[in-house]
Amino acid sequence: MFSPSSQSRKRDPPTPASEDPLSPPSQRSRAHDTSTELQPMPTSPAMDTAAQDVSLFSSPMAPRSVLQSEVDASSPLMYGTPSSRVEGTPRSGIRGTPARQRADLGSVRKAPQVDMHSEPSFDFCEQGAGQRLVIWGTDVNVGTCKEKFQRFLQQFTAPNSREEENAGLDLNEPLYMQKLDEISVVGEPVLNVNCSHIQTFDADLYRQLICYPQEVIPTFDMAVNELFFDRLPDSVLEHQIQVRPYSALKTRNMRALNPEDIDQLITISGMVIRTSQLIPEMQEAFFRCQVCVFNTRVEVDRGRIAEPAVCRNCNTTHSMALVHNRSAFSDKQMIKLQESPEDMPAGQTPHTTVVYAHNDLVDKVQPGDRINITGIYRAAPMRLNPRQSQVKSVYKTHIDVIHFRKTDEKRLHGLDEDGEQKLFTKERVAMLKELAAKPDVYERLSSALAPSIYEHEDIKKGILLQLFGGTRKDFTQTGRGNFRAEINILLCGDPGTSKSQLLQYVYNLVPRGQYTSGKGSSAVGLTAYVMKDPETRQLVLQTGALVLSDNGICCIDEFDKMSDNTRSVLHEVMEQQTLSIAKAGIICQLNARTSVLAAANPVESQWNPKKTTIENIQLPHTLLSRFDLIFLMLDPQDEAYDRRLAHHLVALYYQSEEQIEEEHLDMAVLKDYIAFARTSVHPRLSEEASQALIEAYVDMRKIGSGRGMVSAYPRQLESLIRLAEAHAKVRFSSKVESIDVEEAKRLHREALKQSATDPRTGFVDISILTTGMSATARKRKEEVAQALKKLIQSKGKTPAMKYQQLFDDLRGQSEAAITKDMFDEALRALADEDYLTVTGKTVRLL
């Protein structure tokens, strides 16, 4: 195999000074990665020596008769290098616009393309010919590449694009041409190109972009500038347009990076943990001869400046001095990126990567931001000590950023569909869809939820629907703002009925879950607080559990132990889905579109079946009515149940892992299923379903009206809609149908039956939850008050009475048993009517 490097090395063994650790690992990677369809590819010896040391290639397919030769490095083929001033380009528009150095691509692009038999010129029609120009060490032909990219820009349309960048663009017109127009209007000379678009357009171009970004991106730059100034010759831009590709399909986790990725275009996601200060990096050094004042410029070559030893003008040695303020610098910033917690395998610590941002990308991100970055992966050997030749056998790696994309940028404002989108493989999607097509998918999923917790089928179903959530609707136009799509659930019941366990499970299941306990958490811990950064003296808004679980679920244990103050912040969150903060001069409204899953214990440690839900848990009914479903987790105390429970528990302790796996759906499948449904299924009500909902609501109202009470409010209707939508999501159906409504009705009724049953009458009475008192209780209260009034009136004109005596009289008179509480209440009611006053132990008439 013919080795281009052998010749150059033999002649010129690198001296310690010029030997520069550059991109050595690249050789290997290139040899491997380009194996796709191209045959033996000449590996590139990193361009170690000076630029004129250039060998040349014909295309891989061409006969290999051509030998390498020295070619004048000053040929017009030099393009795109930091200082290349694009002199050769014919268009005046480009000539008028300065090129901007692309520090992100590194300065190592002195890779001229050469062809022995053709004139060094760009010939776009050369395709048919056997000989083609390729950049040394790659299979990239500049002409073809440029032409392909221009064609891509002119022709590519993305009719189904949902990216917000494309908002306002006509999706049926060529996308990037519109963006070019935008550039001319806005004047920001950056063209972001989605790599997946390139891939669908031309897979080969995409492959080249991924494998040789350093060579291909400047070509793209050239192409886009030619095109741009062709179309809009009069535009004035600050500098030439730079192409920034993003979302290389190789998007991966930091953990998956390996030596093969070096010098390739990669996209990884992560979280910024630290940013350095701005580092000025020299791009071009300016030297002046001390003797003859001759000026010369030296470009930085791979981080080094070759200081001219001799003045070219007067031949004095060592007379050149660096003039700092005439040298060219570019901005650079070091950013540390850490793996996102979701990507990490259990039991390991997150990895970090060093990232360099250049020029205008500096200071684009802040610590704590979640970003996707696209860039070129680099590796360089480390020297132990600059004075020693010994090298540590370890490379330093970093990524030169080309494009940042914040994934959480929109979280405070709107929904970031794109950032949320988990990438599923086709097989996975097919598998999920197959699962969704099963008729019992709802039951399957609900039984897969927290399998270690026994029964409570309906509660699990409720939580399942909560995990899927309703469809988000925007009524801002009509002045109602966002319509809540999240389902809130309250679990109450006896201690020791594995409520906490259920909460823990949900918290572990959802990616953006938060778990807090009502006992220890303050309003601050739930909402947000303002903190002064000790270093920068900057005010920082630290978000609490509710904001952190935006788009997730906030699990609140011991809800009843929460202080009233803390609980009050939940009012806003649970209906308006926002959180207002006015602290330390910061006034803002944060989104907190979180579902609340709360657990509360009864006040008297044991659930008292003779009391209503409100009386048992002593929570304000204003808050209770914000829960879509309220479940009681009670000990059923029934023999058959006990037996099954015992069996379940014993099995828990002796079954092996495998057995368990067989019985239940994998947690990972469940996670993916939910994530997929949440992002890609947005069911809408069908005509039929709307009718069913209306009927259901009317029915609910009717039940109550028969007994003179209201048993449903619009809030209940909204709950029903949300539940029905969630159920449709479970089926991956884009339409809410009547079966969804049926299930929503059933579940809602079950929950009501449990929580809103009037213990005195046995009827379901929604007013327990909405007003805190059942209608019968209210009626009874009135009756007692009337009886008392009658009693007092029958006594004639006595201005004052003994409290105890009155109580005894009333008890003696009434058929039903009257407790002291009831008597007190009646007195209070009469006092409200200004009929009497109670002072101490005496009752006075007014």
Added chain:
Amino acid sequence: MPTVHDWINNPLAVVDGLFAQSNSSPDWEKKVVEYFKEKLKLNDAHTWVPSLNDVPLYYLKPNSLVKFRCMVQDMFDPEFFMGVYETNDLTSNSKVKCGKYKDITVGGQVDFNSRNTVTSERQTFYCVPIPGESQWAKEISFICQARVVPSTSYVPNRHKRSYEEDDEMDTQPQQLKDVRTQSSAESHGNTEPKRQETEAPSHDSSSAHCTSSLDLNFPLPGEKGPACLVKVYEDWDGFKLNDMLEVFGILSVDPALSVIADEREASSLLDPTEVTETVEEQRVHSPPPSLVPRLHMLYAQPLVHNNPLLPSSSEQSYLSSVLGELASVRAELHTYLTHVLMGDSLAAEYLILHLISNVYSRRDVLPLGKFTLNLSGCPHSSPYTEHLYKVIQQLVPSSYRLCMSLHNMNNQRMVPRKDYTANRLVSGTLQLANNTSLFLDETQLEQGQLDATGVRNITALGNLISWQKVDYDFNYHQMEFPCNINVLITSEGRSLLPSDSQVNLRPTLNPPNLEEYLSAVQVAQVPSQFNKYRIYLSGARALNYTISDEITKAVEEDFVEMRKDDPQSMSAEDLHRLLVVARLLSLSHGQNTLSRDGWMKAKQLEALRISRTQQQKSLSGNEP
């Protein structure tokens, strides 16, 4: 064929030899690992390898094979290195060399542009000695080490002595007594004069250093021993944080590795544009190798337990052989613990159950098999809890006593935290290896104000007990790490922390002088007895356990029956606990399955315990 000493003293020669033979076919890497695995398997060869735990670093030959018993404390980022590289020396002969298992290139200029260069990837773990390892465990493994001919020039004094006395057990009573009589000494402190002789130089110097310039990041305060940067070449995904390992690897202590040889010089020499690491980060990631040696892993044996008396992978066959005398050992241990607990045999029974408990599985979030014990009724502000801890320390291979004093709760860092400036995981007291005994002394807690740290610490302890997990603090988010720690709480009244089972201590003896009494109890134990207990406790924990269908039925019946009588007395939670107690009780008797008899016993035990708690309640009357 290299001799034994060759592959221990100069393993790199073996590596290079195999590399040279390979003709650059990539399977030489496997061959190297195989070679050393084979060698280590042969007639206990692994005991000949000097151990970094026991032998001071400066006695070990650089680039020799050593072993290290450790816990993975932190995982650094993977690094790319030159797996194969080519060098040119002055005579312009280029040579292809292997860079695996080495930190620094050797010989001549490295040709960075050679086509032969192969870039490979490796991962670095920061490893510390197993936190809270008991003195006895260290000593016994030390003796095992010293009994073989050490391959280094280092001949420990101890080694001679144990030969003279020629009985490993006889060295024990002496030492144990020493430890015991020095009741006021620090539990981790090592005051035996003869030990100082052998260990002081290395450890003292390192500890002196670490206070001055380098924090070695041990989870527990007052720990000693070398920390190590272990370079892992394959399957690093299989290792987890807090895993216990015995690493066999090549020691690398080249002083050139230390980046911060001279800080001032370093900072001036480093090109500002090339600085990707802060000073703190460099300090942590490239500490001087004299303090933190590098170890290039050839082979690692995961440790299920760190009890040196048991074979490292406790197989069931070995366990069943031990089971023979299990009944008698159990009885003796029970008597001993009863004495220690001042005549309370029920508490002793529960203490045994606690000591062999183990999280053997997890069902979604629920850890199964944990058994946190709360010994209430311990006298306030008396040295009793301290003595009790010493007894436990004598029995388990690793343990830690956490005094829950207000000061400790408010100031101690319990939850590990990520330090982004230094890019490392700053350890905390709750970063412990599996099956460590954590002794929470609540009798030290007094009334007063807990600040934010204190509340966080209490929450962390609560989470640890209820879910057997610790949420590590990564500043921007928390990450959950499951753990398996045996928590024992001693308190005056009921503990403020949750627990699986509370036993109220009821002393039947009232010795006038507590300390005298307790030391008398300990002296009465024959030292070989202690080893039996230790084997028993670790062995019983590792046993398999099943429940037959028949017993399952019986248990179900029983549960239904009990609920019929009084549904309040028997909740699902009670059944959970009863099943755990039954499991531990059976295991403690060496039974692999639950028998009807065992179930009844467990029920009796629970009934006894509950009645005692209720009596206590009615006595004090402060609870409804």
